Amino acid sequence: MAYDLERYESFGVERYRDESPFKIHGGCGLAGICDESGTLMSGEVAIQAMAVQRDRGNGLGGGFAGYGIYPEFSELFAFHMMYHDTAAKEAAEAALSESFTIEVAEPMPTRPVKGIVDAPLLWRYFLAPHPHLLEERELSAEDYVVQVVMNINSRVDGAFVASSGKNMGAFKGVGFPEEIGHYFRLEEYAGHTWVAHNRFPTNTPGWWGGAHPFTLLDWSIVHNGEISSYGINARYLEQFGYTCSLGTDTEVAAYLFDLLLRRHKLPIELACKALAAPLWSEIDRMPAAERALMTSLRAVYGPGMLNGPFAIVLGFNGGMVALNDRIKLRPLVAARSGTTVMVASEEAAIREVMSAPDHVWAPKAGEPVIARVEGMEWPIHGELHLGPAEISCAVTGTEYSCEPVEVAV
Amino acid sequence: MQQTFVQPEFRVKIDYDKCHKCGRCVQQCGWGVYDFAERPIPHDEKCRACHRCVTFCPARCITIEKNTLAFRENDNWSVGLLKGVWKQAETGGVLLTSMGNPKPYERIFDRLVLDACQVTNPSIDPLREPMELRTYLGRKPDAVQVASDGAGGFTLAEGAGMANNIELATPIIFSPMSYGSVSLNVHRSLAMAAERLGILMNTGEGGLHEDLYPYQDHIILQVASGRFGLSPEVLGRAAALEIKIGQGAKPGIGGHLPGEKIDREVSATRMIPQGTDAISPAPHHDIYSIEDLRQLIYAIKEASGYKPVGVKIAAVHNVAAIASGIVRAGADYVYLDGFRGGTGAAPAVIRDHIGIPIEIAIAAVDQRLRDEGIRNQASIVAAGSIRSSADAAKAIALGADVVAIGTAALLALGCHLCQSCHTGSCSWGITTQKPELTRRIDPEWGAERLTNLVHAWSHELQEILGALGVNAVESLRGSRERLRAIGLDEQTCKILGVKPAGM
Numbered sequence: 001m002a003y004d005l006e007r008y009e010s011f012g013v014e015r016y017r018d019e020s021p022f023k024i025h026g027g028c029g030l031a032g033i034c035d036e037s038g039t040l041m042s043g044e045v046a047i048q049a050m051a052v053q054r055d056r057g058n059g060l061g062g063g064f065a066g067y068g069i070y071p072e073f074s075e076l077f078a079f080h081m082m083y084h085d086t087a088a089k090e091a092a093e094a095a096l097s098e099s100f101t102i103e104v105a106e107p108m109p110t111r112p113v114k115g116i117v118d119a120p121l122l123w124r125y126f127l128a129p130h131p132h133l134l135e136e137r138e139l140s141a142e143d144y145v146v147q148v149v150m151n152i153n154s155r156v157d158g159a160f161v162a163s164s165g166k167n168m169g170a171f172k173g174v175g176f177p178e179e180i181g182h183y184f185r186l187e188e189y190a191g192h193t194w195v196a197h198n199r200f201p202t203n204t205p206g207w208w209g210g211a212h213p214f215t216l217l218d219w220s221i222v223h224n225g226e227i228s229s230y231g232i233n234a235r236y237l238e239q240f241g242y243t244c245s246l247g248t249d250t251e252v253a254a255y256l257f258d259l260l261l262r263r264h265k266l267p268i269e270l271a272c273k274a275l276a277a278p279l280w281s282e283i284d285r286m287p288a289a290e291r292a293l294m295t296s297l298r299a300v301y302g303p304g305m306l307n308g309p310f311a312i313v314l315g316f317n318g319g320m321v322a323l324n325d326r327i328k329l330r331p332l333v334a335a336r337s338g339t340t341v342m343v344a345s346e347e348a349a350i351r352e353v354m355s356a357p358d359h360v361w362a363p364k365a366g367e368p369v370i371a372r373v374e375g376m377e378w379p380i381h382g383e384l385h386l387g388p389a390e391i392s393c394a395v396t397g398t399e400y401s402c403e404p405v406e407v408a409v
Numbered sequence: 410m411q412q413t414f415v416q417p418e419f420r421v422k423i424d425y426d427k428c429h430k431c432g433r434c435v436q437q438c439g440w441g442v443y444d445f446a447e448r449p450i451p452h453d454e455k456c457r458a459c460h461r462c463v464t465f466c467p468a469r470c471i472t473i474e475k476n477t478l479a480f481r482e483n484d485n486w487s488v489g490l491l492k493g494v495w496k497q498a499e500t501g502g503v504l505l506t507s508m509g510n511p512k513p514y515e516r517i518f519d520r521l522v523l524d525a526c527q528v529t530n531p532s533i534d535p536l537r538e539p540m541e542l543r544t545y546l547g548r549k550p551d552a553v554q555v556a557s558d559g560a561g562g563f564t565l566a567e568g569a570g571m572a573n574n575i576e577l578a579t580p581i582i583f584s585p586m587s588y589g590s591v592s593l594n595v596h597r598s599l600a601m602a603a604e605r606l607g608i609l610m611n612t613g614e615g616g617l618h619e620d621l622y623p624y625q626d627h628i629i630l631q632v633a634s635g636r637f638g639l640s641p642e643v644l645g646r647a648a649a650l651e652i653k654i655g656q657g658a659k660p661g662i663g664g665h666l667p668g669e670k671i672d673r674e675v676s677a678t679r680m681i682p683q684g685t686d687a688i689s690p691a692p693h694h695d696i697y698s699i700e701d702l703r704q705l706i707y708a709i710k711e712a713s714g715y716k717p718v719g720v721k722i723a724a725v726h727n728v729a730a731i732a733s734g735i736v737r738a739g740a741d742y743v744y745l746d747g748f749r750g751g752t753g754a755a756p757a758v759i760r761d762h763i764g765i766p767i768e769i770a771i772a773a774v775d776q777r778l779r780d781e782g783i784r785n786q787a788s789i790v791a792a793g794s795i796r797s798s799a800d801a802a803k804a805i806a807l808g809a810d811v812v813a814i815g816t817a818a819l820l821a822l823g824c825h826l827c828q829s830c831h832t833g834s835c836s837w838g839i840t841t842q843k844p845e846l847t848r849r850i851d852p853e854w855g856a857e858r859l860t861n862l863v864h865a866w867s868h869e870l871q872e873i874l875g876a877l878g879v880n881a882v883e884s885l886r887g888s889r890e891r892l893r894a895i896g897l898d899e900q901t902c903k904i905l906g907v908k909p910a911g912m
Contacts, residue, residue, distance in 0.1 A: 226530035228878035231890025239779045264552040270563055274553075277881070280543050289564050293555065296570035299545040300553050300785065302883030308530050309878075327538060327880060329531055 028212070028224035029056025029198040029345040032313035033353065034320045034371035037339040040068055043186025046194035049342075049349040050177035053198055056224075056345055059115070061199030061211035062180040063172025065163065065220035066191035067317050067373075074167040076103055076126040077145055082208050083121035084158025092152050092159035099148045100127035113183040116175045120160075120208055124169070142217055149216070160209040165218030167317060172197075172211035180211075192373055195315040197222035214250045218317045221257070223250040224345055225310025225330050236303035253312055256304050268321055269368065274301040276326045276366035313343060318376040321368050328365035335360040341371035414495040419458045420474045421451035427470035434462035434471060439836035439846055440829075457827040461836035493757070506757040507830035507840070509658060509749040509794055509816060510764075517768035517897065518800045522910065524891040526878035533875045540871040541881040546582075546609075546649070546811055547574035547717040547741040549785045573717050573741065575648055577811065578607030579867040580882055581801060583859075584746075584792045584815035585631050585653065585721070587613030589666045589675045589687060590753030590830065591819075591840055592847035593620065598822060598855025600624035605856065606863050611813070614653055614664070614689060616678040617643050629719070632709060634663060635689035637679040641712055649717040649741070650709050652702070654693070657750025657767070657793040658760045660723030664689035665754070670833055670842050703738035710739075717741035724748060724770035724793060725763070729777035736778060736787040744813065745770045747793025751816045753840055754831035767793040768807060772905045775808025775887055798869035807905065808887040821862045822855050 031049040035041060046064050070078050079096070083089040096102060108122035129141050137144070149161045163170035168191075171184040177198045181187075197212035213220035227233060227249040234252055240263070242255040253275075260271035274297050283294045298305070309329030314321045322343040324332045334343045335350045335357040342350050343363075350360060363369050423434075425448060435443040440457055444450045456473060463471045480488055493504055526532040533540070554569035583599050596618060599610035604627045611629040612621075616638015621628060630647035632639060644650060655661065666687035676683040696702050706718050720735045721744035722728065732743045747767025752760065771791050778784040791809035794816065795801050801812045820826070823837035830840035838849030874880065877891055885891065893910040894902050902909055 226878075228526065228530050229884035229888060231888035232884060232886060235779060235887055235889070239782050239784055266553070266555065267563060270553075270555060279539050280541055281539065289558070290562075292570055293553075293563065293565045296550075296553050296565060299571050299574065300549045300551075302881070303887060305881065305883060307879040307881060307884035327533070329533075 028200055028222075029053035030196065030212075030222045030224050030311060030313055031342070031344040031349050032193070032195045032222070032315060032320045032322055032371075033340065033342040034193040034373065035340045036319065036371055036373055038068070038192045038373050038375065039339070040190035040192055041194065041340075043069075043181065043189045043191065043194065045353055046196045047178050047181035047186055049344055049353050050181065050196045050198055052348045052352045053344065053346050054176055054178065056200060057176055057198035058200045059176050060174060060201050061172070062175055062177030062197065063170060063199075063211040063213050063222070064177070064181060064184075064186060064194060064196045065168060065170045065213045065215060065222075065315050066186070066189055067168045067193040067218070067315060069169055069189040069191040070126070070167050073103065073126040076128055077141075077164060077166055078169050079125040079127055079164050080108065080162040080169050080171070081123045081125065082160040082162055083123065085121070088156060088158030089121055089123065091156045095148065095152055095156060096125060096127065099133065099144070100125075100129055102127055109185050109188065110183050111185055113175075113179050115179045116173065116183045119173060119183075145217060162209065163215040163220070165215065165220075165317070168218050168220070170213050170215045170220060172213065173208040174211065193315055193317075193320055193371070195220055195222050195313045195320060197224075210248075212250060213315070214248075214254055216254070216258075219257075220315045221250060221254045221312060222315075223253055223310060223312045225249060225312070225325065226308050227252060227306050227310060228308030229306060230308075232303050233306065249310070253306060253310070256306070257314060259304070260301070268370065270297060272321065272323050272368040273297060273366070274304060275306045276323055277301075277305050278326070278366060311345065317373070319370070319372040321370050322363070323368045324363055324365055326366045328362075332363055332369075333360065334363050334369045341369065343369050411499075413499060415492050415499075416478055417453035417456065417476050419456045420453055420476050421456050421462075422472045422474060423449060423451065424468075424470040424472075427468045429468045431467060433465055433467060437461045437465045437836060439834040439841065439843075440832075441834075457829045457832075457836075459825045459827040459829070459836050461825075504757040505754055505831050506760060506828050507752055507754055508826055508828045509751045510761050511828070512761050514748075514766070517766055517901070517905070518796075518803050520895055520897045521768070521803050521892050521905075521907065522895060523799075523802060523806070523873060523877065524893070525876040530878045532878050533880050535868075535871040535875040538875070539880060540874055542579040542867055542870060544577045544580040544811055544882060545571065545574040546577055546788045546790070547571075548787055549574065551782075551785050573715060575609065575717060576607070577609065579863065579870070580805060580809075580811045581863050581866060582608045582629075582790070582811055582813050583610040583818050584750075584813035585611035585613035585629070585651070586753070586815055586819075587615030587631075587637075587666075588618055588678055589615040589670055589842070592838060592842060592850065593618055593674060594847050594850040594852050594855065595819075595822060595839055596621060597852035598850060598859055599818065600628060601852055601856035602859035602863070603627040605860050608863065609648060611651065612638075612647075615666075615675070615687075616680065617646060618674065618678045622646060631721075632705075633689055634691070634693045635679075635687060637681065637687060637689075640680070644709065644713040644716075647713075647716065649719060650713055651719040651721055651744065652693075652696075652705060652709070652740075653721045654696070654702075655721070655723035655725075655746070656752060657723045657746030657748050657764055658752030659755040660725050660748075660759070660764050661691060662755065662759050663691040667833075672842055675842060699734040699738055702735065706739045719744050719790065721746060723750075723763075724765045724767055726765060728765065728770045729773040732774040732789075733777050733781055733783070736783050740787055742788040742790055742810070743774065744790040744792065745774060745809075747791070749794035750792055751794075751819075752830075767791055767795075767804065769901075769904060771804055771807040771809050772889075772907075776906060798866035798873070801866060802870055802873045802885065803892065805882065805886050806888055806892050807907075808889070810886060817862065818859055821858045822850060 104126040212222045260266045277298045310325045311330040311332040333347045337354040337357040440455045442455045554566035555563040556566040558564040600621045603610040614633030625646040629649045633653040668684045668686045719742035720740040724747045748764030788810040790811045791804045792813035795812045835841040838846040889906045892907045
């Protein structure tokens with residue numbers, strides 16, 4: 001095994017060792033809410049949306065990501081950290097201070113909540129990369145952050161970066177989401193976009209880092225589903241240098257979005273069409289130009305098509321995208337109320353949060369629900385030039401040990 | 410004449426109480442087994458166990474039995490080996506045979522099982538939901554580039570889409586069998602079926618008979634070492650061109666169609682004089698290296714208006730590196746033929762002892778092309794004993810884009826695998842040019858049976874996909890996670906990229 005799993009032990013993750021080479025099965029509940037005007041909402045909204053969907057999880061994972069929550073530090077990278085022990089904290093902080101000017105370092109505000117036990121040490125930092133280091137290494141700030149995340153996740157025993165974007169943060173752990181939300185005092189934060197997740201794993205992984213959302217820089221992904229095409233999706237991604245090591249469907253979905261949006265520069269609408277492709281019978285009925293585009297998209301990205309039941313919400317500073325699988329095998333309901341767009345696994349969550357939505361609908365299979373925050377760039381990945389293998393390792397916390405691609409004579 | 414030591418392999422038994430004495434068996438047998446003197450008299454030594462007489466006997470009074478003649482037991486010297494030595498001592502010749510390798514090597518397909526969905530993800534009902542088998546054969550770009558269409562939507566960027574791919578309604582095509590080795594009626598049946606099914610037939614190396622021109626959009630034209638039947642005009646007629654380097658049943662070996670099979674029609678199609686032997690050299694004499702192959706690929710592309718050009722090779726030890734070279738040389742697909750693939754004639758020693766299983770070849774090639782980041786650049790066609798839709802599904806899960814069937818297609822037309830194609834006397838009218846035999850296949854009847862077979866397998870593939878919880882074949886393609894091995898050794902599992910059952 002290329003990486004040391006011992007360090008996860010205090011996170012209650014001895015089992016991670018057993019499950020990591022295999023696929024984790026499970027169902028889940030999710031919610032996403034975005035105010036397109038950029039008006040901030042309390043994190044309590046996201047907690048309420050998840051509390052009514054409690055039955056969709058089993059207490060083994062809950063999490064949130066909020067955007068626009070750190071306006072006073074909007075130009076700094078916000079690092080949410082999980083530590084095994086103080087030694088891990090010291091080692092990680094040494095790595096952070098080497099790489100960044102640490103503007104703020106503080107324990108994550110939490111409160112005791114019944115049901116939340118075995119929490120790791122939780123800290124947050126607001127960081128600015130040392131400009132001279134960026135110049136020296138000829139890296140963009142985003143590249144640099146990914147490298148630091150990778151370095152900490154893979155080399156610092158007992159430390160895990162839960163999120164690393166600007167003006168956003170991930171709050172996740174083992175427990176029901178409403179418990180996790182209250183534990184992290186989310187009602188004290190205000191964001192324009194929230195995504196949330198409730199996990200129902202069919203085994204007992206239960207390490208805090210393994211809960212959704214899954215994040216890198218400012219983007220986060222929450223996912224309900226089981227990708228039946230996982231095997232070929234992972235092999236397809238390997239061809240582009242991504243290493244799928246967590247064995248979760250979410251990881252595959254995250255890398256596919258990275259590949260299509262950032263590296264292949266597809267517009268998000270088309271990326272969604274590649275991942276949840278229309279049926280050939282629909283494509284055959286399209287006007288010629290569209291048919292040519294969709295035929296190419298489907299034939300070229302066939303191995304990346306996410307087949308099987310899923311609902312996904314992708315969050316970032318510019319808004320969110322929610323997507324259902326191509327024949328809608330997992331629930332996803334959407335609603336709009338004024339400038340607010342909401343999606344959830346169950347309509348109950350929408351009714352709980354929006355007293356009188358203008359419009360509630362069931363998004364069609366493969367048709368993305370897109371919410372864009374006014375005046376913000378979209379989608380935001382910053383100036384990222386790193387290779388996919390480095391990104392994979394950064395996100396999953398595995399050692400960067402990818403061999404250079406062999407080329408035959 | 411000396412008495413042969415080789416005793417008949419079969420016993421032809423006629424129940425004379427039931428026999429109508431109608432002589433149908435005499436008329437049906439292509440091998441001349443029967444004399445008729447008031448009743449049919451069989452000569453066992455000529456029988457090939459092709460069951461033509463059995464099938465058409467109106468009294469159902471014929472059975473063919475194995476000659477159970479006892480030898481002293483010897484695990485080392487099988488009866489087959491004894492007979493081989495005796496035959497060669499009599500003739501001094503190479504032992505010829507036909508169809509695929511029948512030896513009891515491990516059949517890996519039979520050691521692989523497929524997955525199904527239970528609870529955590531749902532299976533999909535193919536009778537109620539769409540279940541897509543459409544496949545595109547050919548080179549694909551790594552990424553799709555788009556441009557704004559000026560109306561808020563998107564369109565393909567100039568020249569950025571998938572070009573020159575062939576759309577297949579199902580990932581099953583017919584494998585190459587030349588006109589000359591099989592009859593024109595077989596070619597007609599295959600071509601008509603390919604058109605009805607939305608798939609492809611393959612001419613093999615014997616050229617394209619003009620009767621098949623109406624089906625040209627469903628035909629792969631082969632360019633083999635003999636270069637039979639090729640002209641710029643014919644190259645322009647096929648949907649795709651295929652350079653045949655090797656064949657699973659006889660890797661490294663050429664071909665020899667005897668002059669007596671080169672009648673007027675075969676002569677016209679192959680573009681060689683009537684009655685002359687049609688000899689395919691072992692190598693292409695203009696391909697002695699990978700760079701030569703590249704030149705031929707591009708010469709054919711130029712001559713055909715840039716149609717897809719595939720390269721067919723036999724699965725041999727170094728197949729992954731060879732396939733990688735072929736893709737880099739510009740091929741749009743690589744056709745891999747496993748060591749159990751059929752042939753119309755081959756030396757038994759070659760057929761039975763050279764080459765590797767198709768399962769291994771698919772796995773090694775697919776992985777190598779992925780490792781090198783060139784998997785998108787070519788499709789993989791796998792053949793060499795795809796015996797059922799289950800084999801097809803497993804081949805696809807290992808990484809094949811398309812499977813090709815030859816033996817199964819001939820079985821649909823009546824073949825009983827008697828392994829005697831090289832004699833040219835096929836009682837079923839398949840591998841013969843004798844008019845009284847070839848007319849036994851009505852192309853309309855043949856096309857219907859082939860269409861039925863491929864439809865049936867396609868339905869079964871849909872059932873398998875549904876059980877796997879995916880609704881498009883591209884989600885199974887290369888998804889080795891959906892396979893498990895039973896009783897395969899660790900190294901083989903590793904090469905296949907398949908976990909043992911239970912993991």
